[in-house]
Amino acid sequence: MISSFEEAIKSDKFIITTEVAPPKGTNLEKMLHHIDILKDKVDAINVTDHQSSVMRFPSLGGCLAIKEKGGEPIMQMTCRDRNRMALEADLLFAYSRGIRNVLCLTGDAVPVGDHKEAKGVFDLDSLQLLMAIRQLTSGKDMGDNELDGAVEFCMGAIVTPEAQPLEPQLIKFEKKVEAGAQFFQTQAIYDLENFASFMKYARKFNTKILAGIVLLSSARMAKYMTENVPGIFVPQDMIDELSDTPKEERLAKGIEIAGRTIATLKKEALCDGVHIMAIGREEVVPDILKAAGL
Numbered sequence: 001m002i003s004s005f006e007e008a009i010k011s012d013k014f015i016i017t018t019e020v021a022p023p024k025g026t027n028l029e030k031m032l033h034h035i036d037i038l039k040d041k042v043d044a045i046n047v048t049d050h051q052s053s054v055m056r057f058p059s060l061g062g063c064l065a066i067k068e069k070g071g072e073p074i075m076q077m078t079c080r081d082r083n084r085m086a087l088e089a090d091l092l093f094a095y096s097r098g099i100r101n102v103l104c105l106t107g108d109a110v111p112v113g114d115h116k117e118a119k120g121v122f123d124l125d126s127l128q129l130l131m132a133i134r135q136l137t138s139g140k141d142m143g144d145n146e147l148d149g150a151v152e153f154c155m156g157a158i159v160t161p162e163a164q165p166l167e168p169q170l171i172k173f174e175k176k177v178e179a180g181a182q183f184f185q186t187q188a189i190y191d192l193e194n195f196a197s198f199m200k201y202a203r204k205f206n207t208k209i210l211a212g213i214v215l216l217s218s219a220r221m222a223k224y225m226t227e228n229v230p231g232i233f234v235p236q237d238m239i240d241e242l243s244d245t246p247k248e249e250r251l252a253k254g255i256e257i258a259g260r261t262i263a264t265l266k267k268e269a270l271c272d273g274v275h276i277m278a279i280g281r282e283e284v285v286p287d288i289l290k291a292a293g294l
Contacts, residue, residue: 015273053113080107259291
């Protein structure tokens with residue numbers, strides 16, 4: 001049985017996904033509130049998996065909460081923290097509980113997080129995880145042992161259209177498509193001319209591309225991402241637009257910019273949809289969609 005999200009990516013509709021960040025603890029109130037706000041506004045909701053190597057409530061648990069509330073989850077799965085046996089076991093459990101969508105990630109390096117003494121596993125990378133899921137779908141585990149009940153996931157991966165140099169990203173992208181990636185969520189994009197160039201390449205492949213939209217809440221944030229986050233470039237005119245906005249109105253300006261970008265992507269049919277990352281301000285995602293005319 002395919003998921004409603006997989007049905008969406010097999011259609012011609014403009015797809016909308018977003019994400020929620022699980023809490024650092026057991027108080028799920030804020031996450032559940034965000035799920036309630038978002039579940040009927042988007043095609044699916046990602047749950048991050050120890051994002052930036054910071055220990056949090058698990059993605060799998062967040063996905064189960066989305067299912068309980070009638071939403072459509074996408075389970076993020078990083079290879080940083082688990083070996084192949086643990087990854088396979090989590091996939092079997094997720095499938096048995098009705099989770100049908102997985103976003104495969106290698107994972108951020110341990111030193112950037114809050115458990116610097118932890119040991120990264122990285123038994124697999126994101127490409128190998130895609131291949132592992134395809135193996136599970138065939139009815140066998142990675143040890144070539146028969147499964148008593150296979151899985152069937154809609155598989156996704158990430159790509160960074162603004163990477164410099166870009167060529168290694170394109171090689172990885174093609175390999176991920178070959179491994180079975182049915183959709184890609186991109187790193188945040190702001191330069192639509194560069195993104196259009198990437199899409200000319202991506203359109204050669206049978207997969208769907210969801211452009212990453214990160215909400216900018218200040219010029220300082222935009223400058224920081226451009227200077228410190230590989231693969232993100234915020235054009236200077238956009239930074240100036242935020243700088244020229246009074247402090248108390250900058251969030252509203254960021255919502256306007258995100259909405260405007262999404263509207264352009266859809267109008268010009270540059271990609272197949274968007275993945276909105278509000279990063280701690282998930283409650284404004286409906287405002288972004290409204291600003292985009294969606």
